[in-house]
Amino acid sequence: MSILVVGSVAYDNLETPAGRRERVLGGAATHFATAASFFATVHLIGVVGDDFEHAHIEFLKSRGVDLAGLKIVPGGKTFHWSGHYMNDINQAETLQTELGVFSTFDPELTEHHRERPYIFLANIHPELQLKVLSQIKNPTLVAMDTMNLWINTTRDTLQKVIERVGMIFVNDAEARLLTGCKNVSQAAHQIMEWGPKTVVIKRGEHGALVYNDEKIFMAPAVPLMTVTDPTGAGDTFAGGFLGYIARAGRVDDASIRRAAVCGSVMASFQVEDFGLERLKNLTRDEIDGRFRDLTEITRFDHMPVFV
Amino acid sequence: MSILVVGSVAYDNLETPAGRRERVLGGAATHFATAASFFATVHLIGVVGDDFEHAHIEFLKSRGVDLAGLKIVPGGKTFHWSGHYMNDINQAETLQTELGVFSTFDPELTEHHRERPYIFLANIHPELQLKVLSQIKNPTLVAMDTMNLWINTTRDTLQKVIERVGMIFVNDAEARLLTGCKNVSQAAHQIMEWGPKTVVIKRGEHGALVYNDEKIFMAPAVPLMTVTDPTGAGDTFAGGFLGYIARAGRVDDASIRRAAVCGSVMASFQVEDFGLERLKNLTRDEIDGRFRDLTEITRFDHMPVFV
Numbered sequence: 001m002s003i004l005v006v007g008s009v010a011y012d013n014l015e016t017p018a019g020r021r022e023r024v025l026g027g028a029a030t031h032f033a034t035a036a037s038f039f040a041t042v043h044l045i046g047v048v049g050d051d052f053e054h055a056h057i058e059f060l061k062s063r064g065v066d067l068a069g070l071k072i073v074p075g076g077k078t079f080h081w082s083g084h085y086m087n088d089i090n091q092a093e094t095l096q097t098e099l100g101v102f103s104t105f106d107p108e109l110t111e112h113h114r115e116r117p118y119i120f121l122a123n124i125h126p127e128l129q130l131k132v133l134s135q136i137k138n139p140t141l142v143a144m145d146t147m148n149l150w151i152n153t154t155r156d157t158l159q160k161v162i163e164r165v166g167m168i169f170v171n172d173a174e175a176r177l178l179t180g181c182k183n184v185s186q187a188a189h190q191i192m193e194w195g196p197k198t199v200v201i202k203r204g205e206h207g208a209l210v211y212n213d214e215k216i217f218m219a220p221a222v223p224l225m226t227v228t229d230p231t232g233a234g235d236t237f238a239g240g241f242l243g244y245i246a247r248a249g250r251v252d253d254a255s256i257r258r259a260a261v262c263g264s265v266m267a268s269f270q271v272e273d274f275g276l277e278r279l280k281n282l283t284r285d286e287i288d289g290r291f292r293d294l295t296e297i298t299r300f301d302h303m304p305v306f307v
Numbered sequence: 308m309s310i311l312v313v314g315s316v317a318y319d320n321l322e323t324p325a326g327r328r329e330r331v332l333g334g335a336a337t338h339f340a341t342a343a344s345f346f347a348t349v350h351l352i353g354v355v356g357d358d359f360e361h362a363h364i365e366f367l368k369s370r371g372v373d374l375a376g377l378k379i380v381p382g383g384k385t386f387h388w389s390g391h392y393m394n395d396i397n398q399a400e401t402l403q404t405e406l407g408v409f410s411t412f413d414p415e416l417t418e419h420h421r422e423r424p425y426i427f428l429a430n431i432h433p434e435l436q437l438k439v440l441s442q443i444k445n446p447t448l449v450a451m452d453t454m455n456l457w458i459n460t461t462r463d464t465l466q467k468v469i470e471r472v473g474m475i476f477v478n479d480a481e482a483r484l485l486t487g488c489k490n491v492s493q494a495a496h497q498i499m500e501w502g503p504k505t506v507v508i509k510r511g512e513h514g515a516l517v518y519n520d521e522k523i524f525m526a527p528a529v530p531l532m533t534v535t536d537p538t539g540a541g542d543t544f545a546g547g548f549l550g551y552i553a554r555a556g557r558v559d560d561a562s563i564r565r566a567a568v569c570g571s572v573m574a575s576f577q578v579e580d581f582g583l584e585r586l587k588n589l590t591r592d593e594i595d596g597r598f599r600d601l602t603e604i605t606r607f608d609h610m611p612v613f614v
Contacts, residue, residue, distance in 0.1 A: 089490075183396075183533065184512075185530045185531060185532045186532055203513065206510065209530060215603075216530055217606075218530070220525045223516055223525070224492060226490065226493075227490070254608055257606065257607035257608070258612070261607055265612075284612075287612055287613070288613055291611065291612050292609075295607075297524060298605050300561075300565055300567075300568055300602075304598065305346075305565070305594055305598050306591045306594070
């Protein structure tokens with residue numbers, strides 16, 4: 001089954017302890033779509049300027065991503081983000097944000113897009129997320145991401161979005177900011193009370209905690225010896241996660257657990273090189289190999305302790 | 308089989324968002340011994356003043372802890388630590404440290420102590436850890452803990468201790484400080500090159516990473532809704548870990564994995580109340596129950612992704 005993702009397509013200037021890169025293909029929707037494309041067909045809704053390179057269109061098409069919903073604005077400039085991770089590889093510091101055509105983003109879905117069963121509202125203004133929600137028809141699952149900016153500035157609208165989705169991806173800090181709960185488990189339960197059946201707390205190198213109804217799953221992260229560029233790791237995680245769900249065609253507890261592990265696997269590859277470089281040559285065998293690594297890393301004998 | 312622990316026995320004044328407590332029984336050796344006592348016989352080597360309360364002697368004895376090695380100094384004052392966690396429940400801030408008789412601690416082992424198969428060198432001055440190492444005979448496993456103070460001030464001596472133990476417990480920050488590696492996996496491998504076959508990276512609410520030879524195990528933490536007092540959680544983790552190892556009587560990969568989960572289980576109980584309050588009434592059934600919870604929280608279907 002297929003997934004619709006609505007979000008940013010961007011160019012990034014990146015500096016990490018591993019080096020510098022300019023005009024690297026990035027953006028939440030791009031990272032999500034690339035990761036998810038290993039599992040399912042992805043339809044991308046976004047906007048770029050006519051500076052967007054043909055090679056990048058071709059790359060996304062080669063991944064089977066449907067770009068009918070990618071608007072190219074003549075004379076416009078693609079969203080451009082510059083950031084670095086020089087003080088802490090886990091913490092991006094923004095140097096510059098040039099929204100370009102992204103400031104006029106107004107997602108309009110075709111009839112075909114409206115009927116997709118799986119929807120990912122990447123981190124965009126909550127008003128735009130609501131606008132997408134108003135267009136989609138009878139989805140199996142809508143998942144969303146957000147960020148501290150919207151929590152701090154557009155709280156009421158964001159709340160309306162949260163109340164209408166089935167799944168939300170946030171990191172520890174966002175979960176705490178959103179709820180005022182210092183404890184992440186309390187925060188997750190608070191968010192579930194607002195509506196989402198599933199709350200995914202992303203914890204970077206520590207993996208993720210998935211609160212799904214009454215169940216909790218602790219998704220492991222692959223312990224990596226080197227992290228080259230963490231940009232887009234969260235979106236890649238979500239892409240692997242929802243890609244697996246769409247592939248399985250089920251949103252049950254067992255699928256959600258395996259989906260979270262697939263998210264970790266995809267993110268672990270993604271951070272090994274700048275931008276989408278590592279995913280360009282990634283194979284299904286490699287994905288299966290690292291999935292197997294995570295089964296090994298988390299394995300322990302379940303026999304009771306006192307026997 | 309039995310465990311020998313050498314370390315501090317203390318009184319703590321604690322302030323956490325959950326409240327304040329004064330003269331709470333604490334100290335690394337106390338926390339370790341209490342947790343380990345659920346799995347094996349523990350021999351404690353430490354020192355207290357004659358202000359040490361009889362009720363606390365009785366408590367440790369009721370847990371089966373052998374106190375033949377606990378020296379009581381007439382007229383002396385027990386080590387006293389005051390700290391709070393008001394800004395961040397994961398980060399202790401020390402208000403006051405009164406070493407008392409602990410400043411004269413000079414661990415001397417009886418013949419019986421010297422022959423214990425499992426040894427835990429809790430966080431004490433590396434010179435004292437070396438002194439214990441020089442007295443023990445043919446142990447099955449020696450494990451150690453340390454802290455940033457010794458890494459910063461007594462590095463050479465600490466290095467000698469590390470080179471002589473089979474297992475070391477450190478947190479993320481200590482592993483990085485010790486090795487100069489920013490990446491925790493790199494740090495763990497560096498430490499293994501110095502000697503220890505097993506490096507346990509404690510990550511608090513994120514669980515622990517156990518590097519054992521060529522294998523890595525990611526031990527989960529129990530996601531808790533409330534943390535009352537994290538003091539001693541690391542020592543309690545180590546106590547559950549080595550307690551299980553001593554009970555199993557094996558230091559193989561399978562035992563180490565189950566041991567780490569037992570460490571997480573014991574720490575999860577310990578932080579639910581101040582000091583050792585929660586462990587006082589803890590039962591083996593409760594330990595087994597939470598061990599079972601962790602099997603459930605980490606469970607996922609291992610079938611390959613692409614089939």
